[in-house]
Every structure is written in C-alpha cells, then in structure tokens.
Amino acid sequence: MDIEQKQAEHIDHFVNQASTLKASALGPLIIEATSHPSLFAFSEILSVPTVSELQGTENSLYLDVLRLFAHGTWTDYKNNAGCLPQLVPDQVLKLKQLTVLTLAEVNKVLPYDQLMQELDVSNVRELEDFLINECMYAGIVRGKLDQQRRCFEVQFAAGRDLRPGQLGNMLQTLSNWLATSDNLLVSIQEKIKWADSMSEVDRKHRKDVEDRVEEVKKSLSLKKLQTVSRQTMTSEGTRRSTLNLVE
Secondary structure: OOHHHHHHHHHHHHHHHHHHOOHHHOHHHHHHHHHOOOOOOOHHHHOOHHHHOOOOOOOHHHHHHHHHHHHOOHHHHHHOHHHOOOOOHHHHHHHHHHHHHHHHHHOOEEEHHHHHHHHOOOOHHHHHHHHHHHHHOOOOEEEEEEOOOOEEEEEEEOOOOOOOOHHHHHHHHHHHHHHHHHHHHHHHHHHHHHHHHHHHHHHHHHHHHHHHHHHHHHHHHHHHHHHHHHHHHHHHHHHHHHHHHHO
16 A cells, blocks of 8 residues: 555544544644654644634644644754644654655755754764664655765655645746746657658658669660660671672
C-alpha cells in the first residue's frame, strides 16, 4: 500500500472522529493525530467545523498545535514553545520528519550542516540514522546520502499541506510552466515543419541529380552508339575499297 493511500485512510478516520466530538473533547484526538506514525497531512482535519470552533476557546492551543503540524517546522515550535503545549516524543519525531519535507520543497540538495541545525542533531551519524530510519524507511523521502559532500540528495519527497497563500503561488508557477510548455511546443512544431521542408528540398535535389545522371548516361550511351556506328561505317567503306582494288 503506497503512502498516499495510507494517508487517505488515516485522514478519513480522524476527520470522522473529529466530526463526532465536541470542541472541548478534541484535545486527545489532535494529540493522537499529530503523533500517528503514518499521518503527515492535517489540512482536512483542520477544516472540520468542530476543530475550527476551538479558535478563541481555552482549548485553542490544540488548534495551534494542529496548525503547527500542518504548516510548521521544528524551528517554529522552538520559537513558540512558550505558547504551545509540550510535545510528546512521537510528536517531536513527527515534526522533525515534517521539517525534512519542508526543506526538500525548496532544495533537492540538503547540506548536512543545515539539517543538523534544523533538526537539533549533534553529529553526522545521528543525522544519517534519522534520514534512513525515520524518513526513507517511512516512505516520505527517497534520496542519496553523500558523505563526501556532506549532503542529502533528494530524489522524492512527499508533499505537505498547502500553507495559506501558497495555492496562489503554486497556480502561478503552474501557469508559467504551462505557458513555457506551449511556447516550447510551438518551437518544436516549427522545427518539425522546417525539417520536413528541408527533407522535401533534399528529396527534390536528389531527384534532380538522379535525373541529370540519367540524362548524362543516355547522352554517353548515344555518343557511344554514334561512335561505334561511324567506326563501323568507316570499316565497311575501307573493306569495299580494298575489294574494288583487288578486282
């Protein structure tokens, strides 16, 4: 079962659970969701009406936690730890995994030094163990550990929830890509037409050359026949003159 299908099943489970609970009872469910080892998307849970109702209540901290896991990183948590509940170990692990995904959105080559700083990891061995055991084995990233260059080369990274305002930027990026693709397609079609026209010109040129060669061959054959005919006539005339003299 791929990661997308697993995500869909877990999301449906927590969305259904959240829809049946009152806002005051959502705290434990949010902790469970943000601790779940196979759940990395939270926007659909955020959109549940009872979850939205946490805003402005004494339990609004749980809404902040859910937003953190939807859009934030380990650094965001550290910068706002005084305003948020203390995370349990499974939440810490999950947030660090999500941090790797966020970094992979921007760059496909992640320096070890940057990763160690963002994840609060003290040495390369610990970092590589984390990337292998908690990220690659979990199926959220694929890549290559380059010890010589001290970097992680990202080949695949699961997507995170879209941050507010990110959809517009994404649509603009896709629109620009589409325009570039259209221009490239027009350029390719023009090159194909040019190649076709050059092929036709080359075909006509070869035909003209072949016709000229054929004409030359015919001309040479005709001249050869004429030469042979003249030689034959000359030989015949000489033979007759010799016969006349003999007679």
